Amino acid sequence: MIETINLKKHFQVGRNQTLHAVDGISLSIAENEILGLVGESGSGKSTFGKTLIGLHERTAGDAFFDGLPLPQKFTAKDHLRYSADIQMIFQDPYASLNPRMTVLDIIGEGLALKGIPRADIQEEVGFWLRRVGLHPDHMSRFPHEFSGGQRQRIGIARAMIIKPKFVVCDEPISALDVSVQAQVVNLLEDLKDSLGLTLLFIAHDLSMVRYISDRMAVMYLGTLVESGPSDAVFFEPKHPYTRLLIQSNPEADPILERSRPSAELTGEITSPINVGPGCRFADRCPEVMPQCKAVTPQPRLIVSDHQVACHLYDQT
Amino acid sequence: MGMHKLLEVSNLSVEFETYGGVVKAVRGVDFSVDAGEVLAIVGESGCGKSVTVQSIMGIIPMPPGKITGGSAKLKGSEILGLDAQAANQFRGKEIGMIFQDPMTSLNPTMTIGAQIAETLKVHRGLSTKQASEIASELLIRTRIPEAQKRLHQYPFEFSGGMLQRAMIAQSLACSPSLLIADEPTTALDVTIQAQILDLLKELQSRDGMAIILITHDLAVVARTAQNVCVMYAGQIVEQGSVDEIFYKSAHPYTLGLKLAMPSNVSQQNKKLEPIPGSPPDLFSPPSGCGYAARCPHAMRICHKENPPLFSDPREPHHAARCWLQAPGAPKTEGLHQLHLIASHGE
Numbered sequence: 001m002i003e004t005i006n007l008k009k010h011f012q013v014g015r016n017q018t019l020h021a022v023d024g025i026s027l028s029i030a031e032n033e034i035l036g037l038v039g040e041s042g043s044g045k046s047t048f049g050k051t052l053i054g055l056h057e058r059t060a061g062d063a064f065f066d067g068l069p070l071p072q073k074f075t076a077k078d079h080l081r082y083s084a085d086i087q088m089i090f091q092d093p094y095a096s097l098n099p100r101m102t103v104l105d106i107i108g109e110g111l112a113l114k115g116i117p118r119a120d121i122q123e124e125v126g127f128w129l130r131r132v133g134l135h136p137d138h139m140s141r142f143p144h145e146f147s148g149g150q151r152q153r154i155g156i157a158r159a160m161i162i163k164p165k166f167v168v169c170d171e172p173i174s175a176l177d178v179s180v181q182a183q184v185v186n187l188l189e190d191l192k193d194s195l196g197l198t199l200l201f202i203a204h205d206l207s208m209v210r211y212i213s214d215r216m217a218v219m220y221l222g223t224l225v226e227s228g229p230s231d232a233v234f235f236e237p238k239h240p241y242t243r244l245l246i247q248s249n250p251e252a253d254p255i256l257e258r259s260r261p262s263a264e265l266t267g268e269i270t271s272p273i274n275v276g277p278g279c280r281f282a283d284r285c286p287e288v289m290p291q292c293k294a295v296t297p298q299p300r301l302i303v304s305d306h307q308v309a310c311h312l313y314d315q316t
Numbered sequence: 317m318g319m320h321k322l323l324e325v326s327n328l329s330v331e332f333e334t335y336g337g338v339v340k341a342v343r344g345v346d347f348s349v350d351a352g353e354v355l356a357i358v359g360e361s362g363c364g365k366s367v368t369v370q371s372i373m374g375i376i377p378m379p380p381g382k383i384t385g386g387s388a389k390l391k392g393s394e395i396l397g398l399d400a401q402a403a404n405q406f407r408g409k410e411i412g413m414i415f416q417d418p419m420t421s422l423n424p425t426m427t428i429g430a431q432i433a434e435t436l437k438v439h440r441g442l443s444t445k446q447a448s449e450i451a452s453e454l455l456i457r458t459r460i461p462e463a464q465k466r467l468h469q470y471p472f473e474f475s476g477g478m479l480q481r482a483m484i485a486q487s488l489a490c491s492p493s494l495l496i497a498d499e500p501t502t503a504l505d506v507t508i509q510a511q512i513l514d515l516l517k518e519l520q521s522r523d524g525m526a527i528i529l530i531t532h533d534l535a536v537v538a539r540t541a542q543n544v545c546v547m548y549a550g551q552i553v554e555q556g557s558v559d560e561i562f563y564k565s566a567h568p569y570t571l572g573l574k575l576a577m578p579s580n581v582s583q584q585n586k587k588l589e590p591i592p593g594s595p596p597d598l599f600s601p602p603s604g605c606g607y608a609a610r611c612p613h614a615m616r617i618c619h620k621e622n623p624p625l626f627s628d629p630r631e632p633h634h635a636a637r638c639w640l641q642a643p644g645a646p647k648t649e650g651l652h653q654l655h656l657i658a659s660h661g662e
Contacts, residue, residue, distance in 0.1 A: 040505040147594055177360040177532065182576040182590035204505065207535075211578035211585060234580065248510035250535035252577055254558045257539040262514045268475055269505075 002029040007061035021047040023222035036213030044222040087159035091171035093151030097143040104139035128157040149180035221280035228306030238308040320392035321348040328386035343550040352524040356541035364550040412487030416499035418479035429467030435489040454485040477508035549606030556634035564652035566636035628654040
């Protein structure tokens with residue numbers, strides 16, 4: 001359904017400085033699959049999602065939707081054309097809804113653009129409000145009258161009313177309380193099953209990503225370090241970075257936490273400006289070898305569908 | 317025995333006057349902290365956890381805020397309602413505090429070194445030179461690399477994790493016996509979070525500093541705390557040791573939070589069970605239990621009368637504010653049954 005080959009997004013920052021936000025990502029998402037994309041802030045995961053669906057112009061590489069190439073730079077016409085199939089749900093339910101529009105106008109905007117009569121839009125918006133657990137009476141209200149979780153559901157209804165095939169969810173739950181996160185995650189899973197959706201689920205909460213995703217991909221400084229079936233990546237991580245990421249992920253289980261060694265990952269994510277060759281993780285990696293700083297590791301398949309970009313897995 | 321607790325808070329109530337009416341943000345909270353203890357106060361946004369500690373520190377804006385009742389005693393002496401001068405004596409010196417967002421908590425126009433030195437000069441009367449030497453030691457203690465160079469840098473030159481370390485260094489300047497950490501890792505990545513939590517644990521185990529950790533994240537609680545208070549709608553609904561809270565949850569809200577979170581303990585994926593609805597409006601808190609409207613086990617009495625805190629005489633620190641713990645209440649699956657005796661109710 002979705003495929004990217006060596007997708008790159010660089011930003012020019014000042015003279016002769018290039019920020020390699022996304023630096024050669026090749027991955028694919030099968031139909032009706034949820035791919036979870038994890039990584040620390042600054043790893044480029046949001047930029048990847050936005051570049052994929054044309055919110056940023058690609059610097060290099062290819063992107064395909066349903067087997068057809070997506071344009072490198074989306075024109076206004078492209079946006080209109082692809083918005084019927086591709087939608088996005090944003091992180092901040094406060095900033096992503098226009099405070100001057102009613103819920104009816106927000107959710108129904110996509111249909112209005114298609115020239116659908118207002119009475120039909122009202123009916124459809126009422127249906128979707130019920131579908132996401134709100135009440136049709138809410139359609140005349142404004143965003144400020146809703147809680148964060150309710151707003152996120154308005155954002156979901158706005159995306160889903162178009163009946164898209166592919167939805168990018170950019171940190172859809174990180175602004176929500178735990179009890180509300182589960183409501184939103186279950187709703188997304190439900191919609192995926194009933195509408196046959198394909199989802200790119202971008203988040204930093206590893207446990208939640210493992211829970212909702214079929215496959216999981218891990219980004220570090222603009223590169224993909226590991227990808228595979230969620231449980232394989234989570235329970236048998238191959239890349240040293242993935243291992244440390246999962247070790248740092250706290251569990252709601254005090255006995256398990258007491259048995260855990262203290263944090264091993266020292267240092268912090270470095271700057272993606274003007275990067276040289278070699279593995280991006282080399283300077284923090286506990287298993288670093290000489291070739292790591294010289295040669296960029298290429299992704300290779302370790303077991304079926306589980307790939308990793310690390311020199312530890314060279315030859316063999 | 318006979319010693320004072322390090323901090324003892326009883327029946328603390330805080331209100332805020334707003335255009336929409338009076339918000340009863342904290343409604344009768346009791347807890348205590350021993351020397352060298354890590355106590356976590358956990359709850360969702362709006363439950364009153366931050367207001368509780370901010371009231372103790374005397375940093376809620378008054379008005380609109382108003383402490384309507386209760387007391388907070390530090391080593392036996394009252395610290396609520398002190399005048400500004402007296403409050404400055406214990407703030408920073410006896411109790412240090414760090415916040416969620418270190419970027420807005422530090423002065424952007426002063427170097428990190430100068431900000432730490434300021435605390436030392438004010439509270440300990442040190443000279444600029446002495447203060448800057450100690451500031452450098454503090455940065456080393458909080459594991460900031462290249463401490464000497466870092467002292468002369470400004471907050472914008474620090475990453476989020478390093479800023480939080482600098483905040484901790486500043487709060488340690490006067491060797492407080494208690495550190496209040498309000499969501500200290502919420503804005504940080506998981507790998508940096510692990511480093512900061514380890515640093516806090518180290519300060520507690522090596523230096524015997526007590527810590528109150530305010531968080532919404534049960535996993536952070538499990539990793540860091542010894543004792544836990546669970547707050548909901550301005551009240552403590554369950555308290556106990558970290559193991560009691562996680563393995564013998566006695567309040568349906570605690571249980572609900574656990575069931576709403578994904579667990580990786582086994583590879584099986586248990587379906588998440590969301591808590592329906594949202595917390596009550598604290599403009600007019602319900603007369604019954606604050607959680608009744610969302611509770612799957614609510615009985616008639618739950619909507620009418622707020623339950624007292626039931627505690628277990630065999631595990632005296634474990635207590636839950638729930639009618640299901642009352643004598644003769646129906647047994648509920650998954651809920652730990654306290655062997656009870658009702659403590660002070662309201």
